[in-house]
Amino acid sequence: MASENQENVRGLKRVGVWFKxxxxxIMNVVTNAxxxxxKLGEEDPRxxxxxxxxxxxxxxxxxxxxxxxxxQGFGVxxxxxxxxxxxxxxxxxxxxxxKGVNRAIATLLGGALGVAAHRxxxxxxxxxxCSVLMLCxxxxxxxxxxxxxxxxxxxxxDYGLLIFILTFSLISVSGYRxxxxxxxxxxxxxxxxxxxxxxxxICIFICPVxxxxxxxKITASNIEKLGIxxxxxxxxxxxxxxxxxxxxxxxxxxxxxxxxxxxIEDTLVNFAKWEPRHGKFRYRHPWDQYLKIxxxxxxxxYKFDALNGYLxxxxxxxxSCTMMSSECSCALRELAIGIKTMTRSLSADIHIVKAKTSxxxxxxxxxxxxxxxxDIFDIIPAVTVLPLLIEIVSCTVKIADSVHELASLSKFxxxxxxxxxxxxxxxVKRTPSIEGSHSFSVVVE
Amino acid sequence: MASENQENVRGLKRVGVWFKxxxxxIMNVVTNAxxxxxKLGEEDPRxxxxxxxxxxxxxxxxxxxxxxxxxQGFGVxxxxxxxxxxxxxxxxxxxxxxKGVNRAIATLLGGALGVAAHRxxxxxxxxxxCSVLMLCxxxxxxxxxxxxxxxxxxxxxDYGLLIFILTFSLISVSGYRxxxxxxxxxxxxxxxxxxxxxxxxICIFICPVxxxxxxxKITASNIEKLGIxxxxxxxxxxxxxxxxxxxxxxxxxxxxxxxxxxxIEDTLVNFAKWEPRHGKFRYRHPWDQYLKIxxxxxxxxYKFDALNGYLxxxxxxxxSCTMMSSECSCALRELAIGIKTMTRSLSADIHIVKAKTSxxxxxxxxxxxxxxxxDIFDIIPAVTVLPLLIEIVSCTVKIADSVHELASLSKFxxxxxxxxxxxxxxxVKRTPSIEGSHSFSVVVE
Numbered sequence: 001m002a003s004e005n006q007e008n009v010r011g012l013k014r015v016g017v018w019f020k021x022x023x024x025x026i027m028n029v030v031t032n033a034x035x036x037x038x039k040l041g042e043e044d045p046r047x048x049x050x051x052x053x054x055x056x057x058x059x060x061x062x063x064x065x066x067x068x069x070x071x072q073g074f075g076v077x078x079x080x081x082x083x084x085x086x087x088x089x090x091x092x093x094x095x096x097x098x099k100g101v102n103r104a105i106a107t108l109l110g111g112a113l114g115v116a117a118h119r120x121x122x123x124x125x126x127x128x129x130c131s132v133l134m135l136c137x138x139x140x141x142x143x144x145x146x147x148x149x150x151x152x153x154x155x156x157x158d159y160g161l162l163i164f165i166l167t168f169s170l171i172s173v174s175g176y177r178x179x180x181x182x183x184x185x186x187x188x189x190x191x192x193x194x195x196x197x198x199x200x201x202i203c204i205f206i207c208p209v210x211x212x213x214x215x216x217k218i219t220a221s222n223i224e225k226l227g228i229x230x231x232x233x234x235x236x237x238x239x240x241x242x243x244x245x246x247x248x249x250x251x252x253x254x255x256x257x258x259x260x261x262x263x264i265e266d267t268l269v270n271f272a273k274w275e276p277r278h279g280k281f282r283y284r285h286p287w288d289q290y291l292k293i294x295x296x297x298x299x300x301x302y303k304f305d306a307l308n309g310y311l312x313x314x315x316x317x318x319x320s321c322t323m324m325s326s327e328c329s330c331a332l333r334e335l336a337i338g339i340k341t342m343t344r345s346l347s348a349d350i351h352i353v354k355a356k357t358s359x360x361x362x363x364x365x366x367x368x369x370x371x372x373x374x375d376i377f378d379i380i381p382a383v384t385v386l387p388l389l390i391e392i393v394s395c396t397v398k399i400a401d402s403v404h405e406l407a408s409l410s411k412f413x414x415x416x417x418x419x420x421x422x423x424x425x426x427x428v429k430r431t432p433s434i435e436g437s438h439s440f441s442v443v444v445e
Numbered sequence: 446m447a448s449e450n451q452e453n454v455r456g457l458k459r460v461g462v463w464f465k466x467x468x469x470x471i472m473n474v475v476t477n478a479x480x481x482x483x484k485l486g487e488e489d490p491r492x493x494x495x496x497x498x499x500x501x502x503x504x505x506x507x508x509x510x511x512x513x514x515x516x517q518g519f520g521v522x523x524x525x526x527x528x529x530x531x532x533x534x535x536x537x538x539x540x541x542x543x544k545g546v547n548r549a550i551a552t553l554l555g556g557a558l559g560v561a562a563h564r565x566x567x568x569x570x571x572x573x574x575c576s577v578l579m580l581c582x583x584x585x586x587x588x589x590x591x592x593x594x595x596x597x598x599x600x601x602x603d604y605g606l607l608i609f610i611l612t613f614s615l616i617s618v619s620g621y622r623x624x625x626x627x628x629x630x631x632x633x634x635x636x637x638x639x640x641x642x643x644x645x646x647i648c649i650f651i652c653p654v655x656x657x658x659x660x661x662k663i664t665a666s667n668i669e670k671l672g673i674x675x676x677x678x679x680x681x682x683x684x685x686x687x688x689x690x691x692x693x694x695x696x697x698x699x700x701x702x703x704x705x706x707x708x709i710e711d712t713l714v715n716f717a718k719w720e721p722r723h724g725k726f727r728y729r730h731p732w733d734q735y736l737k738i739x740x741x742x743x744x745x746x747y748k749f750d751a752l753n754g755y756l757x758x759x760x761x762x763x764x765s766c767t768m769m770s771s772e773c774s775c776a777l778r779e780l781a782i783g784i785k786t787m788t789r790s791l792s793a794d795i796h797i798v799k800a801k802t803s804x805x806x807x808x809x810x811x812x813x814x815x816x817x818x819x820d821i822f823d824i825i826p827a828v829t830v831l832p833l834l835i836e837i838v839s840c841t842v843k844i845a846d847s848v849h850e851l852a853s854l855s856k857f858x859x860x861x862x863x864x865x866x867x868x869x870x871x872x873v874k875r876t877p878s879i880e881g882s883h884s885f886s887v888v889v890e
Binding site: 036037040047048050051052054055056058059062065066071076079082083086087130133134137138139141142143145146149150162165166169170173174176177259260262263298299302303305306388391437 | 481482485492493495496497499500501503504507510511516521524527528531532575578579582583584586587588590591594595607610611614615618619621622704705707708743744747748750751833836882
């Protein structure tokens with residue numbers, strides 16, 4: 001009796017332990033998820049706002065079902081409005097507009113062609129109506145699917161082509177059962193237009209996220225990352241004293257995110273082209289110039305990767321090297337601030353001239369071989385780093401040129417006294433991580 | 446009279462010229478499009494097959510509308526089947542399966558929760574039913590939209606989360622008008638399952654495109670591109686005679702596509718994880734190892750970019766340099782062939798040992814400064830290239846190690862006599878461009 005009791009107690013305890021373990025695991029998962037969610041929200045608070053906007057848009061559009069006078073017009077077709085909101089609402093205005101316009105035009109064209117196919121098939125007579133429709137659907141679906149492989153169409157109209165196939169198939173095929181095809185096509189189009197315009201309205205007028213502005217920020221912050229690396233490089237390479245070494249090391253590694261920035265930049269340019277005039281960006285802002293700057297920035301970052309291998313050697317001709325890297329660093333940071341604030345960076349050119357001069361000096365030194373001390377053992381590490389640094393100078397010059405081109409194309413302001421003060425404050429701020437917010441698809445050409 | 450006639454003739458001529466110009470322009474556009482289409486088809490003929498498969502799948506599923514005994518079961522809901530085919534059918538099996546599974550599970554869960562919300566709202570009484578439903582839709586839509594920002598969920602379940610919001614909103618909101626919610630949810634789910642399974646069936650059993658196999662090919666061809674560059678580098682750098690110089694230059698530039706390969710690799714790994722066992726790939730093939738190899742390959746390509754700047758200088762210690770770059774080139778090409786044919790590359794190690802030995806020699810030469818000729822003017826270009834080449838050797842060693850790891854993880858074969866013969870044939874073939882076929886989206890973490 002006693003042993004049975006003991007066993008019961010033991011069994012209960014075991015169940016209790018198991019239950020506790022399960023509960024702890026669940027609690028762990030929940031707290032971890034909550035922590036992740038908090039981090040995501042803090043990284044970019046616009047994510048929270050976006051989620052609320054989507055909730056609002058769906059709720060607003062679903063009002064069609066609740067109010068009789070709205071419901072009577074569309075009936076079950078109100079479904080398409082809800083669907084459009086869910087599918088079209090994207091993080092940035094550009095992405096939303098792109099999808100919305102694609103969907104609207106594709107529905108119009110697909111619907112029209114579907115009605116035409118239906119008419120054609122009815123003329124052909126009842127016996128072969130079914131075959132004619134099937135042939136039409138097969139041909140159109142095959143052709144348009146193949147068109148989706150064209151790089152230019154894929155980049156901007158991929159979603160539209162998909163919706164075209166969808167609408168055409170739905171309208172022409174449903175027409176076989178329901179003779180009011182025109183009516184059906186009309187109702188589908190108008191509900192989609194209603195859903196789409198509600199989406200676009202909420203997306204643009206409540207805390208809009210502009211893909212163009214984000215592209216602008218990312219371009220600036222990538223150039224800034226290069227500047228931070230170069231500044232740190234001079235210090236670490238010559239083992240100069242540094243009060244906040246470990247923190248600096250992490251921001252020096254930031255340049256590595258630049259290496260893989262092509263995807264997000266391509267996508268954002270694509271989105272930005274859909275966006276209307278906003279903020280400091282005019283209607284025909286030179287978005288393609290950002291791609292050019294981006295590719296030069298990456299080219300420079302590739303060189304850093306090679307330079308990074310030499311961090312632990314020591315060099316004699318310290319002065320010119322430090323000069324070159326710090327001047328380049330200053331120039332890059334000036335350019336980044338110039339882009340951020342949309343002003344012409346005047347002092348960048350001064351830094352570049354200085355960097356160029358010391359590069360020229362070192363180049364001639366390399367060629368003539370007249371070294372301050374001629375011990376061959378000492379100069380070898382120097383000659384490995386110098387050519388790379390010289391190349392980085394010429395890369396910086398290229399970046400500066402393309403930023404100047406952007407400045408003249410999009411009419412950046414020339415800074416006055418007051419702005420220069422603000423600019424020096426700007427130096428401290430750092431751009432939050434925005435890459436993760438845009439869900440993006442890239443087209444490889 | 447005569448002048449009037451002349452004017453008429455002139456006018457007619459002008460119209461004729463204008464008409465001819467228009468016709469020529471249209472013909473131009475059409476012929477260009479046809480040329481592009483032909484090129485796209487030749488580049489990767491699977492694109493044509495894919496288009497035909499999509500056409501076939503839509504036609505098959507639209508049969509539901511044409512046959513009475515099929516139509517009676519589902520009625521207008523057959524629409525969802527057509528829609529599923531259009532939306533889910535992707536280029537590769539992995540992408541299709543991923544989307545299909547996401548859509549099916551999300552519809553099931555969203556539908557179930559929608560029915561539950563409808564029941565809950567009906568219990569609450571008619572007066573506040575509408576408000577309760579609106580609140581539910583708002584909360585769920587907001588929460589799930591925010592969940593789409595979690596990098597891990599976004600990578601694999603983004604589409605599912607979207608469809609979850611969609612189904613939940615549709616079912617719970619429609620329930621307000623139509624009391625047969627359960628029936629509606631059931632019909633939506635079953636038509637989607639029918640459309641989805643038809644899609645998956647056609648995708649897998651008619652000329653399937655495996656994302657995993659394409660990832661495998663891309664990884665191999667990227668390593669091969671590095672090998673081609675290094676081989677050409679030795680020749681161009683030392684200005685050795687070369688019979689087919691211009692052709693070689695273009696294939697030397699191929700390494701530049703490796704620089705931006707992260708996006709496509711991430712996507713294909715994501716798709717490949719959805720795929721069942723196929724060809725030489727087991728169920729739990731170590732797909733993540735490809736990401737590792739890919740990132741090492743890119744790291745090596747970054748170094749090439751720095752090396753590319755020194756193509757037009759001249760160096761004295763030709764022998765060791767040529768040795769190092771040609772041995773690395775051979776090793777990389779062997780590794781690429783090993784991956785392509787899924788065999789362990791034995792001879793790669795021999796090349797690597799040779800490259801390492803000459804790298805070691807040069808390193809000690811660099812350190813001691815005992816040069817064959819001590820004229821400082823001559824050695825400077827050498828010391829700029831050598832450290833880079835030495836780093837490329839160590840990069841090659843890393844790539845070889847990770848390829849060996851892949852070989853042991855996925856049990857590559859050890860080649861026998863007969864296979865070695867085949868392998869030498871393999872050397873001539875080049876992989877077609879497959880990057881453009883996969884439409885891919887990348888998740889930045």
